Each structure stands twice: as C-alpha cells, then as structure tokens.
Amino acid sequence: MTEPTPPVRFEVALAELEKILRELEDGTTSLEDALARYERGVGILKACYGQLRDAEQRIRQLTGVGEDGSPEFKAFEHSASVEGTKPTRRAKPSADDLFG
Amino acid sequence: MTLDPAARKPMTVSALTLSVKCRLEEFYPGVLVAGEVSNFTHANSGHWYFSLKDAGATLKCVMFRGFALRARFDPKDGTQVIARGGLTLYPQRGEYQCLVEELTQQGVGSAELALRRLKEKLLQKGYFAPERKRRLPPYPRRIALIASPTGAAIRDMLQILKVRWPLAEVVVRPSRVQGDGAAVEVATAVRMLSGLHATRKLPLSAIVVGRGGGSSQDLAAFNEEVIADAIFDSAVPVVSAVGHEIDVCIADMVADYRALTPSEAMTQLCPDRGEMLDGLVDTAARLDDAVNARLALARERLTRMADRPALRKPFERIRDSEQKLDDWGARLSRAAERRLTRSGEQVAALADQLESLSPLNVLKRGFSLTTLADGRLLRSAGEVRPGDTLRTRTPDGVVVSTVTDRPGVSS
Numbered sequence: 461m462t463e464p465t466p467p468v469r470f471e472v473a474l475a476e477l478e479k480i481l482r483e484l485e486d487g488t489t490s491l492e493d494a495l496a497r498y499e500r501g502v503g504i505l506k507a508c509y510g511q512l513r514d515a516e517q518r519i520r521q522l523t524g525v526g527e528d529g530s531p532e533f534k535a536f537e538h539s540a541s542v543e544g545t546k547p548t549r550r551a552k553p554s555a556d557d558l559f560g
Numbered sequence: 561m562t563l564d565p566a567a568r569k570p571m572t573v574s575a576l577t578l579s580v581k582c583r584l585e586e587f588y589p590g591v592l593v594a595g596e597v598s599n600f601t602h603a604n605s606g607h608w609y610f611s612l613k614d615a616g617a618t619l620k621c622v623m624f625r626g627f628a629l630r631a632r633f634d635p636k637d638g639t640q641v642i643a644r645g646g647l648t649l650y651p652q653r654g655e656y657q658c659l660v661e662e663l664t665q666q667g668v669g670s671a672e673l674a675l676r677r678l679k680e681k682l683l684q685k686g687y688f689a690p691e692r693k694r695r696l697p698p699y700p701r702r703i704a705l706i707a708s709p710t711g712a713a714i715r716d717m718l719q720i721l722k723v724r725w726p727l728a729e730v731v732v733r734p735s736r737v738q739g740d741g742a743a744v745e746v747a748t749a750v751r752m753l754s755g756l757h758a759t760r761k762l763p764l765s766a767i768v769v770g771r772g773g774g775s776s777q778d779l780a781a782f783n784e785e786v787i788a789d790a791i792f793d794s795a796v797p798v799v800s801a802v803g804h805e806i807d808v809c810i811a812d813m814v815a816d817y818r819a820l821t822p823s824e825a826m827t828q829l830c831p832d833r834g835e836m837l838d839g840l841v842d843t844a845a846r847l848d849d850a851v852n853a854r855l856a857l858a859r860e861r862l863t864r865m866a867d868r869p870a871l872r873k874p875f876e877r878i879r880d881s882e883q884k885l886d887d888w889g890a891r892l893s894r895a896a897e898r899r900l901t902r903s904g905e906q907v908a909a910l911a912d913q914l915e916s917l918s919p920l921n922v923l924k925r926g927f928s929l930t931t932l933a934d935g936r937l938l939r940s941a942g943e944v945r946p947g948d949t950l951r952t953r954t955p956d957g958v959v960v961s962t963v964t965d966r967p968g969v970s971s
Contacts, residue, residue, distance in 0.1 A: 470699040470836075477843055484850035491858045498851040505847070509840050512833050517726040519718065522704070522733045522762075525752060531762045536732050 473504050480504075574651065581649035584656060588647035593658065594666060595619065597639045610635065612643060612658070620657040621645075627661050638672030641665055675783055679810065682785075687792050687814045694797040694816045696829055700765035702729045703829065704796070706749045707770040709734035713801070713822040717770055720823055725830035728765065737771040737802070742781035747790035754794040766829055768799040769811065770822035782811035791815055801825035859886065929953045941969045 480501040483489055489497065521536040571579075595612030602608055606625035611618050621643060623631070635641060645660040682688065703721070707714040714732065721730060733749040736742040746769060756762035769791075771782075781787065782802050791798045791814040800815035801822045812818040819825035930938040930952045938950060944963045952959040 477847075481843070481846055481850060484847065484854060487854060487857060489854075491854065494851060494854040498847060501847045502844075505840055505844050509837065511727065512837050512840070515727040515833070517718070517722045517730065519730040519732060521709075522731050522753070525756065525761075529756075529759055529761055531731075531756050533731075536730075 470508065473508050477501055477504050477508075577649065577651045577654060581651065584647045584649055590644065590646055591658065592642060592644050593619065594640070594642045596671065597635045597641055598637050600635055600637050608635070608660075612641070620655055621660050622657055623660040623663065627663075631663050633663075633665050635663065635665075636672075638675070639665060640670075675810075678783070678785055678788075679813075682788055682810065682814070685792075687788055696797055696799070696817055697765045699831060700725070700728045700829060702731060702762070702764050704731045704733060704753045704764050704767045705770060706733050706735050706746055706753075706767065707822070708737050711737070711772055713737075713770040713772045717768065717801075717822045717826050720826040721830065724826065724832050726833065728830065731762065731764070737769075738778040738781055743784035743787050746781065747784075747786040750787075750790040750794055750798065754790075754796055758795040764796045766797050766799055767794060768801055768822070768825050768829065769815070770825060771802040772822070779809050782809040784810070787811050788814045799825045799829060941966045 480497045484494055484497055484501075519536040520533040523532045523534050526532050593612060595614050598611050598613055598618075600608070600610040606628060608621075608623040608628045610621050610623075612621055613619070623645075633639075642664050643658060643660045644662040645658050647656060648659055649656045686692065705714060705717055707717070709732065718730065721728060731753070733753060735745045735749045737746060750767060750769070753762070753764060753767050757764045769782075779802060782800070788810050791800070791811060797816040798814075799817045799819055800809075800812045801819040801824065802809060802811060808818070817825075817828065819828055930950050932938055932943060933949055936943075938944065944950065944966065946963050946965060948963045950961050950963060952961065
C-alpha cells in the first residue's frame with residue numbers, strides 16, 4: 461500500500477504558529493530568539509499553505525481485506541462522476557504571491 | 561353470447577371502471593378492517609392518505625377532512641388501527657380504496673413495538689449515552705464513505721469534499737443502503753473499516769454512512785440492531801447521514817454525529833480550505849508586524865546605547881551597525897510589502913549578521929576589541945597561530961600581545 465507523503469499535522473502546526481505569534485507579540489524574547497521564531501513561523505506557514513493549495517482529491521474504492529489483513533483497493537468509478545472543478549478562488553489574490 | 565368482436569360494441573374504459581366502482585360500492589358499503597398504518601400523509605387539504613397493511617396485503621385508504629377532524633389520535637406509520645368505511649374506486653388511477661369514516665387505535669403495531677423494544681434495550685446498554693460520543697477530528701486526513709455507489713449521496717459527498725477539503729483521502733466502500741440485506745451489508749462495511757483502522761492497516765479519521773432521502777420504510781435498515789452494534793463497536797468516529805429529517809433512526813442515535821443530509825455531514829466533518837488559506841494570509845501579516853515591531857525595539861535600544869558617552873568613542877562601529885540595521889529594517893519592510901516571499905532566507909542571513917554585530921556581545925567581551933596584524937577583527941581562536949601579534953583596544957589604550965597557545969583549537 462502506498463501512503464501519501466506525510467502531511468502537515470494542521471492541529472500541531474497551527475498551535476505552534478499561535479504560540480510563536482504570542483511570544484513575538486509579547487516582545488519579551490531576545491532579538492535572536494525573535495528572528496529565529498519568525499523564521500520558524502514562516503516555514504510553518506509555507507508548509508501549511510503549500511499543502512492546502514496543492515491538495516488534490518484522491519478516491520479509492522475498498523474492495524475487501526486481503527489474507528494478511530491489508531486493505532485491497534481499486535480505482536473508484538461513479539456513474540454520475542464528479543465534475544472537475546478548480547479550487548475556489550479566494551477573495552485575497554495575494555495569497556499565491558505570498559509564499560512564492 | 562358470440563365471440564365475434566365485430567358483433568359486440570366494446571365498452572369504454574370509463575364505462576367499465578364505473579361499472580366496477582358501482583359493484584364495489586354496492587357490495588362493500590360498510591366494512592370494518594384492522595391493519596397497520598403505513599405511508600401516512602397529512603395533506604394540505606386536511607385529508608389523510610395512508611395504507612393499511614398486514615403481512616399479506618395492502619389497502620389504500622383516504623380519510624377526508626371532515627372525518628379526519630373527528631379522529632381522536634394522530635395516526636403514525638406503524639400504528640395498529642381499526643377502520644370503518646366503504647370501498648370505492650378512484651377512476652383516474654384505476655385504484656380501489658377505502659373511504660374511511662372512523663378510525664380507532666388498536667394498540668401499537670408489531671413493527672413499531674419491536675422498534676421501541678430495541679431502542680429501550682440499546683438505551684439500557686448505553687448505546688445512546690452522550691458521554692461516549694467522540695469528537696470529530698478537526699482536520700481529517702482519511703475519510704471512509706459507506707454509500708450506494710450509484711446514488712446521489714456519494715456524488716454530493718465527493719463533490720463537497722473536493723471543494724472544501726481535498727486534503728482528505730477518500731475511501732469508498734459501496735453498500736446497498738435499503739432493502740433486504742442492506743443492514744448487514746452496511747454493518748459489515750463499518751466493521752471492516754473499523755478493523756483496518758484498529759490494525760493500523762488503514763488509519764481513518766471518520767466513517768460516514770450516507771444515504772439520500774426517502775420514505776420512512778426505506779429507512780428500516782438503519783433501525784436494525786446489527787447496524788447499531790457495528791457503529792457502537794467502531795474504533796473510528798461514525799457520522800450517520802441517512803437523510804431523513806423527521807424520523808431519527810437507531811443508526812443516528814448510536815453514531816457519534818448525526819447529520820441531516822450527506823452534504824451536511826461533509827460540511828460538519830471538514831474545515832474549508834479557502835477559509836484556512838485566508839486565515840494563513842492574516843497570520844502571515846501578524847507575524848510580519850510582530851517581527852518588525854521587535855526590530856524597531858532593537859534599533860531604539862542600540863541608538864540609546866550609542867548615545868552614552870562612555871561607549872561612544874571605542875565603538876564607532878556601533879554607528880555602522882546601527883546604519884546597517886536600518887538598512888536591513890528597510891529591506892525587511894520591503895519584504896513585508898511583498899509579503900513573505902523568500903523571507904525565510906533573508907531572515908536567516910539577517911539573524912547571522914545581527915548576532916555578530918550585537919552591542920551586547922561586544923560589551924560582554926569586556927569593552928575591548930582585538931585585531932589581527934592586517935587589521936581584521938579577531939573573531940575566533942582558529943584565525944591565529946602561535947607567534948601571531950595581536951592588538952587589543954581597551955577603553956584606555958592599546959595592548960600588543962603575542963599568541964603563545966590556543967588550547968582546544970586544532971590547527
């Protein structure tokens with residue numbers, strides 16, 4: 461079974477971002493720490509953003525369970541198949557420029 | 561009687577139907593019939609339409625408004641009743657029906673009774689306990705859908721997932737969702753998916769059982785104990801979306817979350833990608849503001865420090881660093897205008913440079929600067945060899961020294 465590349469854990473990433481923001485906004489960190497946190501924050505933002513932007517729906521049909529207990533799949537086909545749609549365009553067009 | 565069609569004038573459909581209607585009304589002017597109410601409809605006109613059935617047959621019934629108003633109870637599907645009325649025929653549809661004039665309740669129908677008993681039993685077993693309802697994961701990564709592979713429910717769910725949250729991988733397990741055997745099929749699917757999750761072969765965020773709307777008879781599968789057991793035992797949170805707003809079925813009651821429709825299930829289960837992207841843009845702006853404020857603070861401290869007379873002389877370089885910091889500040893502001901493009905690299909470089917220039921670090925070194933023979937600032941023991949001459953500037957003079965050893969430094 462092929463697993464998708466390990467995705468960002470949004471729960472964890474967003475919590476860390478919030479913590480970084482609080483620390484930066486407190487103004488109590490040293491300059492070096494502040495810049496390091498900023499850099500870390502930008503990294504997390506980029507990872508989250510990239511994953512949200514690039515996600516493509518993946519659908520498989522579970523046909524059963526093999527002898528070794530692993531799931532068995534085939535491509536999912538639906539008679540009234542899903543229309544291909546672009547991800548909804550956002551009100552803020554700067555979003556894509558944001559993280560290069 | 562001759563069989564020659566030409567010799568007999570054929571009847572019209574209307575005439576034949578009228579003839580049957582008259583006979584029906586003549587032979588069955590007043591009947592008393594017992595049965596279970598099903599497909600009950602209370603029309604806007606105030607008339608009641610329903611069927612009476614038992615194990616072997618079904619009888620269509622109409623109870624006109626005047627009679628319905630006099631009934632002492634509201635019939636529901638499953639109610640066992642005795643109806644008094646006359647048979648007639650509705651010519652437009654060619655259906656015979658009973659015009660009910662009086663309806664009395666005869667205790668609860670056996671199907672309804674069985675359902676009540678099952679609900680009571682499951683309640684006692686704790687199947688409906690609110691405290692065992694699990695929270696749905698906020699950012700689902702893999703969602704299993706149990707639904708008819710050809711129905712509208714699966715199409716609606718996939719469509720909404722595609723727009724709102726394509727990050728979740730979708731595993732579809734097709735199953736019949738109504739009719740004989742549907743209950744066992746759905747239950748088996750839930751158990752299979754739960755098992756794959758429990759053995760870590762296919763970790764799941766949630767299982768959704770989906771089905772489009774329909775009459776309450778079609779819902780029967782979701783009132784069966786086998787489904788209740790499978791949902792109760794599931795290692796994965798289960799969302800029931802069997803699409804019936806009026807009747808809550810047992811699957812709804814056992815599930816961790818009940819959605820009114822398959823579409824609503826997806827909306828409740830998944831965050832919206834667009835909203836999250838917008839949120840990230842806002843967060844990026846906040847991050848920018850915060851670091852710029854922090855830089856402004858550092859600049860201000862540096863200015864104050866440089867203005868102290870004791871420090872002014874030996875640290876002309878502070879002026880330089882101040883200027884550089886201003887430059888970088890401006891650069892960072894420009895970067896902020898373009899938002900965070902490439903800011904990771906810029907900030908890393910900036911952080912390195914700022915560290916070497918920090919006046920605090922200079923102060924920690926005891927107010928002295930040591931330079932090499934060529935005038936460069938000595939930054940590391942590795943830059944000198946035994947025998948090299950060093951000039952050390954202190955606030956009150958210069959010391960010239962020769963390197964004799966550099967313990968711990970490999971050449």
